[in-house]
Amino acid sequence: MGLAATTPRRGGPARRGPGDRDFSLPLEVTRELDTAVGRARGAKLADRLAAASRAYARDRYPEAFRITKTLVGQVPESASARELHGLVCYRMGRFREAIRHLDAARRLSADDPSQLPVIMDCHRALGHHRRLEELWQELRAASPDADVLAEGRLVVAA
Template sequence: MDEWIDEGVIPATKAAVQRSGGGSGASEGRSGKRSRGPRVDVPDLSGSVGKTRGQRLEGRVEEAARAFAAQRYLDAQRLLRPIAQEVPRSPEVRELYGLTLYRLGKWKAAAAQLEAFVDLTGGSVEQHPVLADCYRAMGQHPKVDALWRELRDASPSADLVTEGRIVAAGSLADRGELSAAVQMLSKGFKLPARHSDYHLARAYALADLYERSGDVPQARQLFSRLESLSPGYSDVPQRLSALG
């Protein structure tokens, strides 16, 4: 497993995995891993390897997608590794394989697959938060900054941009720039009563940064609001108890 450089906390965003049907969708709290899974439309591989072989590989991709959704990442890796080698120009395969490697903590290998996905799709930003988190894990913060700028400028959806913002703020915090990290998440943000999952994820990350920067009253206030709006979210009850 690649070394994980983690001086900060980035909560996983539940909405991403719920959209894809991958995983349980539960927040991972302090894990730092993003949850964005692919919407797997099994690719047509017959053009690359012929009809018979293509159908066989397509069945394995489908099996790998089921393994990923069930969080059986080693099984998904076993299925996808040879397929990615045999049909390297399938963006669907490279995406799913990259996300599987990411879930296994293989940051460098995951980044390579997700970079290939970006290239093969003509610049898709769909997995930029995960790709950025790989680079964050390896301490390659300039790449995190670049990916965040691309995602922010593309502005594909509120939840996806929020995921990227959380990773970018975590990268700043890793570099000791806690004030800038807080500013990135707090500017123009209030946790609404009618919230989506990405609102909760941003609030959790911000509350954590408040605590780390020594602003315990703000951290307590935001964690309390999280608990009132979404009881039991991540490890919020434990965080509140620790804050006293």
């Protein structure tokens, strides 16, 4: 998954949407959408996902929420759409919904641990301390990148 920071983290050349000069989706994301719904429809959904990513990057969470909610309804098997919708929900304080979508994104992406700190923080905000500790142990066992582990430490320390 590569939308967490709303900029491409990996992948090759990216597809740009119409009028999209400051953001493009990683190639792996456009391929995910093309595989799920076909190339023509995938291109349209990629444009919508790019628009949602731009809104998220500009802290326009209600706009990003509207777009990602529709995308998740159209392509529930898209880890990227689920991840971004979960992050938007997190920013809006919709912690239960964020957990649901970020967990789904993890399942769809071979249990990628990159969003575990956000999921942990949602559980912390909801007072689920036992679950927070379980996820912290899971994160440590996954041996993620140093920045992901550091985020997890910050959540546990909060």
